[in-house]
Amino acid sequence: MARSRADLLDLFEKTATEIVEKEFKGIDETTAISQLGIDSLGMLEIVGAMERQLKIQIPDESLAGIQTVQDLLNVVEKRQTA
Amino acid sequence: MPKFVAPTLVDAIKELSHDTLRGFVFVRPDGTERFCSFANIHEEATRRGAHLAAKGLVKGDRLAIVVPDGDEFVLSFLGAVYAGVVPVPIYPQLSFKNVDAYHDTVAHIAKASGAAMLLTTTATRPYVDPVLPRVDNLRFGVVTVDEHAAPAPGPLDVKVTGDDLGFLQFTSGSTSRPKGVAVTHANLAANSEAFMIHGLGKDSSFDKGVSWLPLFHDMGLIGFVIGPLFTNIPVVFLPTASFVRAPRIWLDTIHRHRGTITYAPNFAYALVSKRLKEKDVAGLDLSCMRITGCGAEPIQAKTLREFADKLAPAGFKPTSFLPSYGMAEATLAITFVQHGTGVRSDCIDAKALQTHDAKAVAPGEGTQELVNCGRAFPDHELAIVDEAGTHLADRQVGQIITRGPSVTSGYFEEPELTAEAWKDGWLYTGDLGYTVNGELFICGRLKDIIIIRGRNFYPSDIEWVISELPGVRRGNVVAFGADVDGEEQLFVCAEAFQSDAAGLTDAIQNAVTSQIGISVHKVEIVAQGGLPRTSSGKPQRRKTKQMFLEGAFAKPKAGANDAATA
Numbered sequence: 001m002a003r004s005r006a007d008l009l010d011l012f013e014k015t016a017t018e019i020v021e022k023e024f025k026g027i028d029e030t031t032a033i034s035q036l037g038i039d040s041l042g043m044l045e046i047v048g049a050m051e052r053q054l055k056i057q058i059p060d061e062s063l064a065g066i067q068t069v070q071d072l073l074n075v076v077e078k079r080q081t082a
Numbered sequence: 083m084p085k086f087v088a089p090t091l092v093d094a095i096k097e098l099s100h101d102t103l104r105g106f107v108f109v110r111p112d113g114t115e116r117f118c119s120f121a122n123i124h125e126e127a128t129r130r131g132a133h134l135a136a137k138g139l140v141k142g143d144r145l146a147i148v149v150p151d152g153d154e155f156v157l158s159f160l161g162a163v164y165a166g167v168v169p170v171p172i173y174p175q176l177s178f179k180n181v182d183a184y185h186d187t188v189a190h191i192a193k194a195s196g197a198a199m200l201l202t203t204t205a206t207r208p209y210v211d212p213v214l215p216r217v218d219n220l221r222f223g224v225v226t227v228d229e230h231a232a233p234a235p236g237p238l239d240v241k242v243t244g245d246d247l248g249f250l251q252f253t254s255g256s257t258s259r260p261k262g263v264a265v266t267h268a269n270l271a272a273n274s275e276a277f278m279i280h281g282l283g284k285d286s287s288f289d290k291g292v293s294w295l296p297l298f299h300d301m302g303l304i305g306f307v308i309g310p311l312f313t314n315i316p317v318v319f320l321p322t323a324s325f326v327r328a329p330r331i332w333l334d335t336i337h338r339h340r341g342t343i344t345y346a347p348n349f350a351y352a353l354v355s356k357r358l359k360e361k362d363v364a365g366l367d368l369s370c371m372r373i374t375g376c377g378a379e380p381i382q383a384k385t386l387r388e389f390a391d392k393l394a395p396a397g398f399k400p401t402s403f404l405p406s407y408g409m410a411e412a413t414l415a416i417t418f419v420q421h422g423t424g425v426r427s428d429c430i431d432a433k434a435l436q437t438h439d440a441k442a443v444a445p446g447e448g449t450q451e452l453v454n455c456g457r458a459f460p461d462h463e464l465a466i467v468d469e470a471g472t473h474l475a476d477r478q479v480g481q482i483i484t485r486g487p488s489v490t491s492g493y494f495e496e497p498e499l500t501a502e503a504w505k506d507g508w509l510y511t512g513d514l515g516y517t518v519n520g521e522l523f524i525c526g527r528l529k530d531i532i533i534i535r536g537r538n539f540y541p542s543d544i545e546w547v548i549s550e551l552p553g554v555r556r557g558n559v560v561a562f563g564a565d566v567d568g569e570e571q572l573f574v575c576a577e578a579f580q581s582d583a584a585g586l587t588d589a590i591q592n593a594v595t596s597q598i599g600i601s602v603h604k605v606e607i608v609a610q611g612g613l614p615r616t617s618s619g620k621p622q623r624r625k626t627k628q629m630f631l632e633g634a635f636a637k638p639k640a641g642a643n644d645a646a647t648a
Contacts, residue, residue: 038610044327051327052328060150061205061206
């Protein structure tokens with residue numbers, strides 16, 4: 001079953017904390033990825049962990065141009081319902 | 083002339099063109115696989131080469147290639163080579179990276195190579211198109227690979243020789259703008275013979291490569307496409323992004339395909355140790371791994387030991403580790419350790435190293451462990467020289483120089499930059515090291531060396547100490563020396579949140595003082611993602627220093643942590 005938007009944000013926060021080993025409390029959808037202090041390698045690791053949790057696959061092309069947490073969750077949400 | 087391989091890549095593939103059972107496997111992002119036999123590769127290269135020729139490209143023209151898919155990239159690259167056209171690989175737009183910086187790089191490489199055409203895919207084209215108004219040399223414009231899907235429009239009749247350019251390998255190094263290393267077929271043949279035959283002792287009856295390395299860099303392209311084609315070795319390719327998303331796919335693929343040869347930079351071994359769970363290891367049989375190569379960045383013995391410990395239950399043999407040293411200017415490989423000998427390290431006195439003396443000592447306080455990177459290949463030479471160019475004895479630290487048939491003739495249409503590095507038939511690598519009985523140990527880069535009150539410090543050592551601190555990620559820190567009132571002082575730029583800045587500044591000061599023995603003149607905490615990086619993601623030291631001196635760094639923004647504590 002597709003998860004709610006709030007659940008996805010929560011999952012992102014938890015996954016980021018686990019991968020980067022740093023607290024990420026207080027993230028909201030408008031937070032810019034560049035503000036999180038996670039390099040592109042780290043972001044790709046997070047995407048991979050979320051893909052496994054949600055049992056989805058996100059094509060590389062759809063990750064280009066992502067700037068905010070909102071952009072990322074939009075892509076994830078779209079794959080969930082795809 | 084190579085003794086054991088064909089004189090050109092074209093001749094090498096033609097020798098394999100009867101083989102319909104062995105070849106390359108390309109794993110796609112969704113896990114499905116495409117098998118291309120050596121016979122298919124020959125047919126595809128011929129067909130794609132004929133399309134390029136029919137479009138009007140002639141021998142010697144350059145073709146910029148921005149193609150993210152492994153199979154399409156390799157076959158397009160080889161098609162150009164068959165047509166005598168010089169491929170110029172450009173890395174595709176990576177996710178979560180600065181788009182403007184990417185466009186600058188593509189425009190620079192397309193112009194500097196004088197490319198006549200840019201080949202891309204329909205999906206990638208939107209990321210390349212914005213650059214086109216800035217490049218006026220693309221006389222055949224932009225073409226997508228599906229435009230070459232039809233049968234060959236005519237015969238391909240181009241004679242390629244060893245002296246012809248094989249491709250241009252653009253390399254950013256740690257300095258300024260990327261430069262195109264001009265690699266000939268003779269260079270490719272010589273280096274392939276060196277690392278595949280003399281280095282790896284390849285055996286075509288059972289060896290099989292497995293690689294997720296990017297194909298637009300020398301280690302992935304020459305190490306796993308060109309070298310194996312010259313020496314008849316099948317390879318399984320994984321997308322780089324698939325490895326980063328789920329590192330275990332690398333080991334799963336080796337297990338499933340019974341891979342015997344793989345290669346990766348140090349960081350990848352650390353990533354596997356960190357991410358792989360014990361239950362993941364349980365199902366793996368990695369006893370097939372004969373060569374586990376390590377190169378492209380400083381090798382940490384500790385990282386490789388942790389990897390070996392983690393994978394011991396899967397039958398991984400630590401003796402399969404093969405530390406090595408190389409650079410694009412020398413085609414790829416310069417030194418390899420004897421295969422099967424694993425990681426051997428040297429413990430030296432950190433204080434003596436500051437006076438160019440690599441003094442062997444027992445491990446302990448004030449010592450440094452360096453990994454043996456092996457010796458030069460047959461028909462190639464390696465030497466260590468001081469600033470006057472005098473050859474140094476064993477255990478004296480100086481610049482590493484090399485010569486031999488793998489060493490390229492220079493950077494494409496960059497005579498000044500070429501003259502700086504190629505002198506009297508030797509390539510001056512700009513790397514510092516020493517030898518012991520002809521075996522090489524790397525200490526750092528020449529120009530980045532920090533000299534404080536007559537003592538030499540290597541930035542990589544200082545960065546390593548800092549990157550061990552909590553809150554700092556490897557590769558998010560740069561150390562350099564700069565003049566303050568006529569005296570060189572140590573500066574550190576690290577990426578962090580504003581909320582961490584004060585504590586981190588103190589922690590960095592403490593760590594460097596206690597472990598390196600010098601104090602940091604100034605710690606600059608910069609915005610996340612603020613350090614300039616190479617295409618492979620390594621921070622550029624010299625550019626960082628320049629930006630720092632110009633006061634060009636943005637202050638860190640209030641991060642998520644700040645919002646929580648506010």
